[in-house]
Amino acid sequence: MSSQKILMRCDQCSMSLAGGCTIRGVCGKDPDLNALQEALIYGLKGVSAYYYHAYELGYKDDEIGAFLAEALYTTLTNVNFDKKRFIELILETGRIHLKTMELLDKAYVETFGVPTPVEVPTGTEEGHGILVTGHSYKALYELLKQIREMGLEDEIKVYTHSEMLPAHSYPKLREFKALYGNWGGSWVYQRQEFSEFPGVIVATSNCVVPPLKQYADRIYTTSVAGLEGVPHIGDYNFEAVIKHALKTPRMKKVEGGKIVTGFHHTNVLPLLDKIIELINEGKIRHIFVIGGCDVPNPKMGYYEKLTQMLPKDTIILTAACGKFRYNRRDYGTIEGIPRFLDFGQCNNVYSIIVLAAELAKRLGKDLNQLPVTIVLSWLEQKAIAILYTLLYLGIKGIYIGPRPPEFLTPSVFEELRKRFDLRLISTPEEDLPKMLAKGTTLSDDSPLSA
Numbered sequence: 001m002s003s004q005k006i007l008m009r010c011d012q013c014s015m016s017l018a019g020g021c022t023i024r025g026v027c028g029k030d031p032d033l034n035a036l037q038e039a040l041i042y043g044l045k046g047v048s049a050y051y052y053h054a055y056e057l058g059y060k061d062d063e064i065g066a067f068l069a070e071a072l073y074t075t076l077t078n079v080n081f082d083k084k085r086f087i088e089l090i091l092e093t094g095r096i097h098l099k100t101m102e103l104l105d106k107a108y109v110e111t112f113g114v115p116t117p118v119e120v121p122t123g124t125e126e127g128h129g130i131l132v133t134g135h136s137y138k139a140l141y142e143l144l145k146q147i148r149e150m151g152l153e154d155e156i157k158v159y160t161h162s163e164m165l166p167a168h169s170y171p172k173l174r175e176f177k178a179l180y181g182n183w184g185g186s187w188v189y190q191r192q193e194f195s196e197f198p199g200v201i202v203a204t205s206n207c208v209v210p211p212l213k214q215y216a217d218r219i220y221t222t223s224v225a226g227l228e229g230v231p232h233i234g235d236y237n238f239e240a241v242i243k244h245a246l247k248t249p250r251m252k253k254v255e256g257g258k259i260v261t262g263f264h265h266t267n268v269l270p271l272l273d274k275i276i277e278l279i280n281e282g283k284i285r286h287i288f289v290i291g292g293c294d295v296p297n298p299k300m301g302y303y304e305k306l307t308q309m310l311p312k313d314t315i316i317l318t319a320a321c322g323k324f325r326y327n328r329r330d331y332g333t334i335e336g337i338p339r340f341l342d343f344g345q346c347n348n349v350y351s352i353i354v355l356a357a358e359l360a361k362r363l364g365k366d367l368n369q370l371p372v373t374i375v376l377s378w379l380e381q382k383a384i385a386i387l388y389t390l391l392y393l394g395i396k397g398i399y400i401g402p403r404p405p406e407f408l409t410p411s412v413f414e415e416l417r418k419r420f421d422l423r424l425i426s427t428p429e430e431d432l433p434k435m436l437a438k439g440t441t442l443s444d445d446s447p448l449s450a
């Protein structure tokens with residue numbers, strides 16, 4: 001069997017060859033054009049995911065909806081063969097995605113309040129347990145509200161899992177007595193963690209995987225999530241989940257650790273003057289944005305090691321679930337500024353972008369002149385949409401891993417690499433000096449090099 005990579009596979013129309021067009025389309029589409037179309041579609045999937053969560057809270061935007069329709073239309077058979085136009089559409093996806101993240105942030109803040117940093121317990125509390133995973137705060141809110149309405153806040157404790165962790169930082173979610181703490185790490189370990197959790201589990205979106213028999217009879221899906229043979233909760237009516245939880249063994253109080261989350265541009269902007277002062281004094285040498293998905297790939301060890309190797313005069317901004325590999329360490333502070341700031345879910349990269357733009361503005365620099373390095377880990381299409389936003393913003397020298405996108409042909413990846421200086425992670429030992437050096441290549445008149 002040949003190990004040569006198939007550069008394209010398209011079977012979307014009736015002109016398809018048997019098994020799909022795999023060398024060149026009967027329509028004339030070549031592998032690079034096919035790759036660009038797929039790259040666009042994957043970015044649109046990411047935009048759709050965030051738009052969905054804004055939409056489920058009642059927030060809509062005509063421009064986002066219109067762009068999704070137009071961009072998808074361009075990928076139909078015999079519509080657009082212009083590769084340059086697809087590169088433009090990919091960057092336009094980045095712009096629209098920034099707008100979508102902004103809309104979702106507005107939806108979260110206006111619905112659940114302005115987030116504040118919180119210490120989230122990782123132990124357990126006395127009572128029956130419900131574990132909520134995925135990204136839908138709307139589903140979590142409805143569940144907590146219904147527990148309260150049924151008078152069961154002392155009987156049932158709700159735990160967040162993976163990307164649901166930052167829910168604790170929103171006042172209108174935190175005010176529910178039933179919301180207790182965080183259980184487990186990222187989605188990658190869910191089969192073991194769900195097996196060990198004695199209560200009921202609710203999956204609200206990705207990442208959820210087909211269940212083991214150990215917990216298949218006590219997991220539910222809601223919203224966009226679905227699992228074969230698992231009951232699905234429609235219309236956010238969690239009565240069946242709550243009643244089921246009452247039949248599961250009570251959990252005992254067990255003290256655990258604490259995880260800090262809930263940083264947001266609204267609570268970090270007031271610290272920016274101090275951060276600039278520390279940069280100018282050389283006390284903060286470099287800012288690392290290390291975030292993104294967790295992936296069951298041994299190369300994810302790169303992120304664990306890199307964060308461990310960072311010098312003490314650097315700070316880390318993070319978001320999404322890859323952080324569970326390195327968020328339980330005590331990174332300490334630099335003159336009161338925490339060295340590790342968790343901004344929450346993947347969409348909260350929006351806050352990091354707002355802060356970076358403000359930092360650049362106050363320093364009179366463009367984003368690429370800042371002593372900032374972005375290191376992304378990607379699993380799925382939301383991370384791809386975030387990457388497009390960063391490229392749209394003109395940010396160069398982004399490191400991505402744990403592997404290059406399989407959906408890009410080598411020549412399309414090379415094109416992006418050349419245009420945006422996109423870098424694949426290698427080893428922390430090799431990459432770290434180059435990352436740190438970025439902070440020392442500023443112009444002589446830069447206040448940062450003073």
Ligand code: SF4
Pocket residue numbers: 010011012013014015016017020021024025026027028029076077078
């Ligand atoms: S759109 Fe083109 S490449 Fe795709 S199946 Fe039809 S003919 Fe083949």
Ligand code: SF4
Pocket residue numbers: 162163186187206207292293294320321322346379380382
């Ligand atoms: S950050 Fe990515 S990998 Fe993690 S739960 Fe969200 S979608 Fe899945």
